[in-house]
Amino acid sequence: MIKKWLRWGLLVVLGMFLWLSYVGGVLAVPVGDLLKQPVSEVRVSLGNRENELKFIPNNFEFVVGKRYKLVLDNPSLQKHYFTSKDFADASWTQKVEAGKVEIKGNIHELELKPGAVAEWFFVPVKPGSYLLRCPIAGHTEAGMTGIIKVVVDG
Numbered sequence: 001m002i003k004k005w006l007r008w009g010l011l012v013v014l015g016m017f018l019w020l021s022y023v024g025g026v027l028a029v030p031v032g033d034l035l036k037q038p039v040s041e042v043r044v045s046l047g048n049r050e051n052e053l054k055f056i057p058n059n060f061e062f063v064v065g066k067r068y069k070l071v072l073d074n075p076s077l078q079k080h081y082f083t084s085k086d087f088a089d090a091s092w093t094q095k096v097e098a099g100k101v102e103i104k105g106n107i108h109e110l111e112l113k114p115g116a117v118a119e120w121f122f123v124p125v126k127p128g129s130y131l132l133r134c135p136i137a138g139h140t141e142a143g144m145t146g147i148i149k150v151v152v153d154g
């Protein structure tokens with residue numbers, strides 16, 4: 001039993017090491033240096049007090065290799081998602097902070113209940129143009145969408 005856990009533990013550590021070296025390789029920057037980078041804060045609201053179905057703003061541009069803190073808040077009276085799976089896959093997530101909880105590791109989407117705030121710390125890895133949307137029934141159709149661009153600096 002203990003042996004099994006040990007083996008899994010080793011696999012997880014090895015996996016994390018490989019992932020970090022992969023990210024470091026793509027960025028040509030050691031991850032340790034990434035964490036020392038100053039963090040740029042960007043804000044986004046999921047809906048508003050008038051309960052309009054939109055992201056504010058709905059257009060983002062991030063630079064590969066820079067570290068960001070995306071502060072998400074939901075000032076509306078209904079829950080919303082911040083879903084951009086391809087963007088999440090094209091980024092290295094350091095952590096998500098919400099209330100007194102800090103979650104490490106990769107994520108695919110965030111759900112914010114009315115009044116919620118969350119902070120997503122990430123480093124974009126792959127340039128591209130990614131679709132953002134709220135997949136709750138009717139919300140994407142009503143225009144709760146956006147574009148996240150990831151560009152290479154210079």
Ligand SMILES: [Cu+2]
Nearest residue numbers: 080081134139
């Ligand atoms: Cu929504």
